[in-house]
Amino acid sequence: xxxxxxxxxxxxxxxxxxxxxxxxxxxxxxxxxxxxxxxxxxxxxxxxxxxxxxxxxxxxxxxxxxxxxxxxxxxxxxxxxxxxxxxxxxxxxxxxxxxxxxxxxxxxxxxxxxxxxxxxxxxxxxxxxxxxxxxxxxxxxxxxxxxxxxxxxxxxxxxxxxxxxxxxxxxxxxxxxxxxxxxxxxxxxxxxxxxxxxxxxxxxxxxxxxxxxxxxxxxxxxxxxxxxxxxxxxxxxxxxxxxxxxxxxxxxxxxxxxxxxxxxxxxxxxxxx
Amino acid sequence: xxxxxxxxxxxxxxxxxxxxxxxxxxxxxxxxxxxxxxxxxxxxxxxxxxxxxxxxxxxxxxxxxxxxxxxxxxxxxxxxxxxxxxxxxxxxxxxxxxxxxxxxxxxxxxxxxxxxxxxxxxxxxxxxxxxxxxxxxxxxxxxxxxxxxxxxxxxxxxxxxxxxxxxxxxxxxxxxxxxxxxxxxxxxxxxxxxxxxxxxxxxxxxxxxxxxxxxxxxxxxxxxxxxxxxxxxxxxxxxxxxxxxxxxxxxxxxxxxxxxxxxxxxxxxxxxxxxxxxxxxxx
Amino acid sequence: xxxxxxxxxxxxxxxxxxxxxxxxxxxxxxxxxxxxxxxxxxxxxxxxxxxxxxxxxxxxxxxxxxxxxxxxxxxxxxxxxxxxxxxxxxxxxxxxxxxxxxxxxxxxxxxxxxxxxxxxxxxxxxxxxxxxxxxxxxxxxxxxxxxxxxxxxxxxxxxxxxxxxxxxxxxxxxxxxxxxxxxxxxxxxxxxxxxxxxxxxxxxxxxxxxxxxxxxxxxxxxxxxxxxxxxxxxxxxxxxxxxxxxxxxxxxxxxxxxxxxxxxxxxxxxxxxxxxxxxxxxxxxxxxxxxxxxxxxxxxxxxxxxxxxxxxxxxxxxxxxxxxxxxxxxxxxxx
Numbered sequence: 001x002x003x004x005x006x007x008x009x010x011x012x013x014x015x016x017x018x019x020x021x022x023x024x025x026x027x028x029x030x031x032x033x034x035x036x037x038x039x040x041x042x043x044x045x046x047x048x049x050x051x052x053x054x055x056x057x058x059x060x061x062x063x064x065x066x067x068x069x070x071x072x073x074x075x076x077x078x079x080x081x082x083x084x085x086x087x088x089x090x091x092x093x094x095x096x097x098x099x100x101x102x103x104x105x106x107x108x109x110x111x112x113x114x115x116x117x118x119x120x121x122x123x124x125x126x127x128x129x130x131x132x133x134x135x136x137x138x139x140x141x142x143x144x145x146x147x148x149x150x151x152x153x154x155x156x157x158x159x160x161x162x163x164x165x166x167x168x169x170x171x172x173x174x175x176x177x178x179x180x181x182x183x184x185x186x187x188x189x190x191x192x193x194x195x196x197x198x199x200x201x202x203x204x205x206x207x208x209x210x211x212x213x214x215x216x217x218x219x220x221x222x223x224x225x226x227x228x229x230x231x232x233x234x235x236x237x238x239x240x241x242x243x244x245x246x247x248x249x250x251x252x253x254x255x256x257x258x259x260x261x262x263x264x265x266x267x268x269x270x271x272x273x
Numbered sequence: 274x275x276x277x278x279x280x281x282x283x284x285x286x287x288x289x290x291x292x293x294x295x296x297x298x299x300x301x302x303x304x305x306x307x308x309x310x311x312x313x314x315x316x317x318x319x320x321x322x323x324x325x326x327x328x329x330x331x332x333x334x335x336x337x338x339x340x341x342x343x344x345x346x347x348x349x350x351x352x353x354x355x356x357x358x359x360x361x362x363x364x365x366x367x368x369x370x371x372x373x374x375x376x377x378x379x380x381x382x383x384x385x386x387x388x389x390x391x392x393x394x395x396x397x398x399x400x401x402x403x404x405x406x407x408x409x410x411x412x413x414x415x416x417x418x419x420x421x422x423x424x425x426x427x428x429x430x431x432x433x434x435x436x437x438x439x440x441x442x443x444x445x446x447x448x449x450x451x452x453x454x455x456x457x458x459x460x461x462x463x464x465x466x467x468x469x470x471x472x473x474x475x476x477x478x479x480x481x482x483x484x485x486x487x488x489x490x491x492x493x494x495x496x497x498x499x500x501x502x503x504x505x506x507x508x509x510x511x512x513x514x515x516x517x518x519x520x521x522x523x524x525x526x527x528x529x530x531x532x533x534x535x536x537x538x539x540x541x542x543x544x545x546x547x548x549x550x551x552x553x554x555x556x
Numbered sequence: 557x558x559x560x561x562x563x564x565x566x567x568x569x570x571x572x573x574x575x576x577x578x579x580x581x582x583x584x585x586x587x588x589x590x591x592x593x594x595x596x597x598x599x600x601x602x603x604x605x606x607x608x609x610x611x612x613x614x615x616x617x618x619x620x621x622x623x624x625x626x627x628x629x630x631x632x633x634x635x636x637x638x639x640x641x642x643x644x645x646x647x648x649x650x651x652x653x654x655x656x657x658x659x660x661x662x663x664x665x666x667x668x669x670x671x672x673x674x675x676x677x678x679x680x681x682x683x684x685x686x687x688x689x690x691x692x693x694x695x696x697x698x699x700x701x702x703x704x705x706x707x708x709x710x711x712x713x714x715x716x717x718x719x720x721x722x723x724x725x726x727x728x729x730x731x732x733x734x735x736x737x738x739x740x741x742x743x744x745x746x747x748x749x750x751x752x753x754x755x756x757x758x759x760x761x762x763x764x765x766x767x768x769x770x771x772x773x774x775x776x777x778x779x780x781x782x783x784x785x786x787x788x789x790x791x792x793x794x795x796x797x798x799x800x801x802x803x804x805x806x807x808x809x810x811x812x813x814x815x816x817x818x819x820x821x822x823x824x825x826x827x828x829x830x831x832x833x834x835x836x837x838x839x840x841x842x843x844x845x846x847x848x849x850x851x852x853x854x855x856x857x858x859x860x861x862x863x864x865x866x867x868x869x870x871x872x873x874x875x876x877x878x879x880x881x882x883x884x885x886x887x888x889x890x891x
Contacts, residue, residue: 007672046473
């Protein structure tokens with residue numbers, strides 16, 4: 001095999017392994033990661049109930065599942081390089097022959113595999129507790145879910161380059177991004193039923209918003225006839241595909257530019273300590 | 274006097290840490306935006322329920338919005354500063370600040386209390402700002418004015434409720450800190466669980482009485498529930514009598530929780546000293 | 557052992573690097589010239605802020621030079637970093653780089669994969685180097701449970717796992733106990749001798765340089781002041797250093813004119829609190845200069861209780877070149 005391709009694949013595998021081993025090697029992680037999303041979903045489900053809309057409970061738990069991934073993208077993807085820099089790991093990546101894109105993809109795959117148990121656990125608990133009404137179109141659910149994850153993690157890769165430059169207050173930026181993006185994306189509710197058209201259009205630049213719209217439609221069939229509006233689902237699928245590819249490309253380019261800038265300015269190995 | 278000196282110094286350090294941004298406006302904005310967004314999520318769900326469900330009428334919709342906007346804002350306020358002791362301990366072990374504080378004259382309680390108070394101040398500012406903004410956004414999004422009672426009396430009484438709640442939140446903070454001091458990993462896990470539990474049981478988003486028993490009973494004994502009830506009494510329902518009743522319960526519950534928290538923390542510190550984990554996570 | 561016939565692996569020509577900041581421009585490297593050969597352990601000795609780390613960062617492709625050139629194994633570090641990276645590795649005493657919830661072995665395997673090593677070979681090397689460094693029993697422990705010394709051993713193993721031709725080490729034994737530091741030094745020597753690796757060691761630990769370096773470059777304020785074997789550098793000062801003890805310990809003001817005595821290159825002073833004695837080590841270029849320093853001390857009213865000559869240390873070489881010691885006076889006289 002071509003040596004460069006071999007290093008690329010080995011790096012992806014190794015970085016995926018590190019991330020999943022960190023999570024599965026500590027069984028408490030699953031319990032820890034389930035906690036807050038579960039209680040949030042529970043609280044919002046009870047809010048839907050008290051608002052006289054029990055059929056909305058499914059949105060609350062779907063939101064909990066997706067928030068697990070969104071949280072992983074923010075805290076373990078976007079911020080990761082900044083934390084690696086603090087530990088002295090980032091400079092080891094730069095001085096190795098491994099491409100940064102391989103490390104990012106490894107992180108993404110590891111993140112998805114590592115978050116999956118908590119997300120699945122949450123979905124099962126929600127189902128057992130509330131049995132929310134749903135009309136899933138499973139093939140479309142699978143496609144939209146996969147594309148949503150792909151473009152979310154591609155966004156995480158793009159954000160990781162921004163964090164390298166501006167990430168000194170990464171925790172605060174994460175906290176600032178987490179809830180507002182969740183809100184604008186309609187993570188816990190169908191934005192199409194709440195937001196004016198202008199706000200919905202603006203939100204369509206956020207991969208999470210597009211993905212949530214598609215998932216909600218394919219799982220809970222949003223229009224008055226009980227049938228999912230497939231035109232809008234296909235629109236969402238197309239948007240997710242375009243976003244995913246664009247963000248992946250942008251991430252790769254941005255990191256290359258930042259590496260060059262970092263080498264010039266001498267900031268690659270700068271640590272707070 | 275050195276206790277007070279430690280406390281004041283810790284408040285100053287905590288404030289600098291929370292608001293010591295190079296760009297204070299940016300810092301303030303970043304801290305306010307999360308509570309606004311989480312409040313808006315709850316309000317939007319209620320709105321969807323109003324538009325598509327059967328239990329909310331145009332007459333009671335504004336006050337239900339008010340119910341949530343106050344609860345969600347105060348829940349965020351309580352959450353943000355009750356886990357400051359955990360943060361201070363975890364961060365302090367990493368930076369070696371905590372061991373230095375521990376071996377000082379008055380040791381860690383005034384330090385953690387000071388950090389809590391600083392965070393109380395900063396989160397009060399950001400919570401009130403987010404309350405105001407959420408009211409504004411609701412008007413834009415839902416076309417409904419939330420009927421908050423904003424008079425000099427209601428503001429003073431609300432301020433008093435905020436201050437009384439310090440006992441409960443600080444007590445919770447010390448209780449969580451008691452776990453953090455001994456934890457070798459995932460110190461932040463317990464606070465996130467507790468935050469989540471509070472969201473369900475404190476009556477932040479829906480009346481605690483709507484939960485089945487015994488869960489509603491659990492919610493009823495929490496001082497945080499009484500604090501939120503007292504705040505709604507003055508800011509939404511304009512009823513002073515119930516306000517003092519809830520305030521009294523909040524105060525009593527807070528004092529009890531603070532006592533429990535301090536005892537638990539003292540015990541944990543001793544244990545940590547015995548195990549050798551005051552200045553590290555693992556032996 | 558002469559390395560003159562060995563091929564150069566690290567070549568630095570007129571290297572400059574400046575940093576622009578809010579407080580102005582700092583010239584970290586000011587025209588450095590260096591050549592290091594295959595199999596050599598080359599020490600870069602200098603105080604904090606001398607430019608050691610900056611040079612290592614440029615050579616390891618983390619940083620671009622402002623001007624000048626640097627080549628590793630013939631490849632330009634600025635223009636061809638992708639050619640350089642497979643051939644080098646770096647380790648710093650300041651790092652404790654590893655993933656906390658992965659074992660030491662897992663961390664080492666992970667880094668081996670960044671260099672495309674087959675897993676079987678990676679584990680063989682992990683086992684081999686770990687045994688040399690006494691790390692075997694700790695390989696299967698999670699990284700966050702390891703003490704400082706063992707984490708640093710993991711760092712050192714990591715630096716050699718990809719079989720690099722050139723290794724850049726930045727204060728690898730800083731903060732470590734004597735035994736761990738010794739073990740690491742033995743390991744480094746073995747790697748250089750048996751595997752022909754070039755090791756560039758940035759440090760301000762004189763004993764380390766004396767113990768393992770074939771040559772030393774003394775750097776200060778971004779310039780290489782001298783470059784030779786440790787023995788040659790010490791001999792370059794001529795006569796061994798003069799040590800004088802006086803009581804009571806003299807203050808800095810009265811000692812200052814010592815530096816102007818003919819033939820005195822520089823001096824350091826310290827106080828032995830227990831004995832109440834001040835000790836002054838004077839770097840001189842001849843026996844006459846040494847006598848001159850003794851005469852000065854007596855004429856200044858200092859009560860000289862003893863004096864002797866001792867083998868020049870690298871610190872004295874440094875003092876001679878730079879005019880100040882690594883350790884400032886340990887105690888100010890009471891005012």
